[in-house]
């Protein structure tokens with residue numbers, strides 16, 4: 565069952581799934597406990613060409629014909645192993661690098677995009693601030709024009725990859741209070757004077773994806789590192805990343821479902837495997853129904869993105885469906901495991917914890933509903 569992938573995509577998925585089973589799954593628990601970034605696995609992925617799926621060959625990318633579907637497969641499969649690791653790769657391989665490919669000069673592409681796809685540099689994207697979460701237009705990080713460039717001042721909150729990043733695309737405003745039309749995107753090298761990592765936030769989900777505060781104090785950004793003219797256009801283009809967040813949810817939902825089916829066959833009570841009880845069977849079938857719905861819609865949205873259509877509604881719906889369905893799948897998986905579900909020696913509690921990330925990252929379910937409501941004219 566699942567989406568209709570063509571032969572090349574199925575082969576890609578099979579090879580990637582093997583890598584995930586051999587290399588990522590055995591490390592997932594240790595990464596969850598340590599919170600470490602598995603740089604060696606990140607470099608391996610780059611060497612295998614997976615980090616460049618969204619980009620043309622001239623920058624070291626794969627040049628695949630349907631990059632959104634391929635990147636969706638990547639996010640889903642990696643998240644089946646470790647949502648935290650997958651979230652790092654997803655942020656790096658789409659949002660952060662996309663801003664350079666789409667709006668950066670050729671020189672910036674050579675200096676940042678090319679090494680990023682080789683796994684030599686890590687990227688991040690920072691819009692959220694303490695006072696600007698769902699209301700992203702309320703950004704207060706300030707940009708001021710100076711000779712030869714700009715000065716950035718402010719504090720970003722909840723930046724994924726912030727502690728390990730070599731470059732960060734920062735959203736800043738030239739007129740606080742004027743909304744998104746005063747926003748611009750600025751590529752900041754993390755070695756720049758005045759740039760520092762503030763608080764490293766402890767969280768109950770996706771432990772091996774770091775989430776930090778970034779502090780900018782008179783950080784100079786040369787003219788050449790302003791990305792594009794309009795942040796509003798950039799936001800439209802970045803909505804596609806919601807599909808990849810949906811794919812992260814899908815991967816973790818699948819991991820939870822697979823684990824629950826296995827456990828239902830292994831665990832016996834009242835003289836038979838618990839999978840023989842109709843209540844447990846129905847729970848597993850409900851999980852499969854949720855998962856299939858999420859998978860079909862997520863790949864539908866990815867295919868539409870590849871066909872060049874506007875996907876504002878579909879990307880938001882994909883995130884609503886996949887994030888909420890897969891969170892439910894993980895909750896049901898917990899109940900199949902009974903008391904053992906609560907024990908850290910089984911990964912099902914990690915799947916449930918991680919399934920909360922796609923419910924918030926890239927915008928909450930409420931905000932996704934607001935986006936769709938506007939699209940249907942409400």
Ligand SMILES: Cc1cc2nc3c(=O)[nH]c(=O)nc-3n(C[C@H](O)[C@H](O)[C@H](O)COP(=O)(O)OP(=O)(O)OC[C@H]3O[C@@H](n4cnc5c(N)ncnc54)[C@H](O)[C@@H]3O)c2cc1C
Nearest residue numbers: 689690691692697698722723724924925926927928930931
């Ligand atoms: C693990 C993690 C990683 C992240 N990584 C990044 C990153 O790399 N870069 C980045 O820029 N940001 C990142 N974020 C930030 C993320 O995008 C925000 O957390 C998200 O947009 C919500 O903002 P908030 O947390 O301030 O919640 P709030 O906006 O304060 O929302 C609180 C509640 O109010 C509801 N709400 C708010 N406004 C409305 C409304 N108009 N209508 C209905 N309900 C509403 C929300 O749905 C939510 O339930 C990350 C967040 C997390 C948790």
